[in-house]
Amino acid sequence: MNVLIVYAHPEPRSFNGAMKDLAVDVLTGAGHKVQVSDLYAMKFQPAGGPDDFTDRAFPDQFGYQAEQAAGHFAPELKAEMDKLAWCDLLILQFPLWWFSLPGILKGWIDRVFAFGFAYDRSRSYESGMFRGKRAMLAFTTGAPASMYAAGGRHGSIDELLLHVNRGMLYFLGMEVLPPFIAYGTPRLSAEDKAAYLAAYSERLLNLESTEPIYPAGSETTTF
C-alpha cells in the first residue's frame, strides 16, 4: 500500500510529530511505502490564488475553478498532486485548531484538491474521482474527550468534523476511516502518551479491518 501522510505541526518534538514518526515506522515496517509532506518544514504556502498557476488562462479576472480547470499548476502543487494520485491511503496528521484543520493544512486542501484533478461537476461523493483510495484523520486536541461527547461542552466531535470527513475527504470519493484522536495531549502523562501511541500503532496495523464511517459509493443525502 502507498501511504501519504500530510503533517502540519510547527514543532517536531510535539505529540503530532511523535504520531507522524510512529506511523512512518509502523507502516514501513509492515511493508508499505510511505511519503510525508511536512508542511511547516516545506514552508508550504497556504493562500490559494493566482500563485497556484504558472500561466493564467483568464488573466483579466481571477476565477479559481476556471484556472484550475486550465491546469497550469505551479511545480510545488504538481508535486503534491502527484503524491496524492500515487497514494492508496491519505493520512492527515495535525493538531485540531478551532475545531478544524490548521490554516496551513486547510491551504493544502484548497490548493491541491483542485477542480479537474480531484473532482469535477459530475464526479464527487459516491461517483468521486478518488474512489479506491482511503483517507483518515489523525489528530490531537487540547481539551479532554469528555468535552467532545454528545452533551459535552464542545459537542459531538463527529458533527464538528462533518466539513472535513464528508466535505473534503468523502467528497473526492475516498472511503473515510474513523479518525484516530489523541485527546487532551497538553496534559497527558508519559504513560498516557505511550498508551495512545500503542493504540495508534494497533490502528495502523489493522486498517484493513477498520469499518469506514463513509464507505465508498455511499449516498450523501442520508446525512
Add this chain to the structure above:
Amino acid sequence: MNVLIVYAHPEPRSFNGAMKDLAVDVLTGAGHKVQVSDLYAMKFQPAGGPDDFTDRAFPDQFGYQAEQAAGHFAPELKAEMDKLAWCDLLILQFPLWWFSLPGILKGWIDRVFAFGFAYDRSRSYESGMFRGKRAMLAFTTGAPASMYAAGGRHGSIDELLLHVNRGMLYFLGMEVLPPFIAYGTPRLSAEDKAAYLAAYSERLLNLESTEPIYPAGSETTTF
C-alpha cells in the same frame, strides 16, 4: 458602531470584493466606523507557529498556547488584535472553500484568536471574553442553495458551519448573527447579483433587529 471586516479573496473584482465594498459604503453611510483587513492584499501569513512571536518564553520546544499566554506577539498580529478589540461587529467576508474558511482566513483565526487575548481556560462561550461584540459570516458558494438544504447533496449549511459559527465565533462569547449567503455566484445573472447586493445592504441596515443564532450567554450543551 465600530465594524471590522476581515476579507479573504484574491480577486478585487470578485463578488466577494463587491460585497466587501458594499458593506464599507453602506455601514459608513449609516454613520458607523469601518476597518477592513484585506488578507490577500496584506499578504497575511496563515501558518500559525513560532513566527507569531517576537520573543520565545519557551525556546526549547514550541507550545502554541504557552507562547500565546506569554504574549510576545509580532507587530502584524498585534495590529489585527487591536482591530478585533476595537470592533463591536466582526464580519468575515469570504468564498466558502471546502465547506469552511479559505486557508488564509483560517490562519487569521488561528493566529489572532490567541489564548489569553481572546479566551482562556475559564472564559469561553457563555462566559467568553468578547461578550458584547457581535459577529457575522458573509460568504459566497459555488453550488446553488438547493444543494445546501436539509436532504440536499451537501447537507445543511448550518451543520457544516457549526465549527465556525459556534466553534470560533460563539466560543469567544460573541453574539452570532445568521450568515448572509450568496449561493451559486459563478452562474448568477447581473439581475441576480444586484438582488443579492440589495438584500445584503438591507441586512446591513437592519443588524439591530436581526435575531442571533447564538445569543450572548447561551449555553452550549443544548447543541
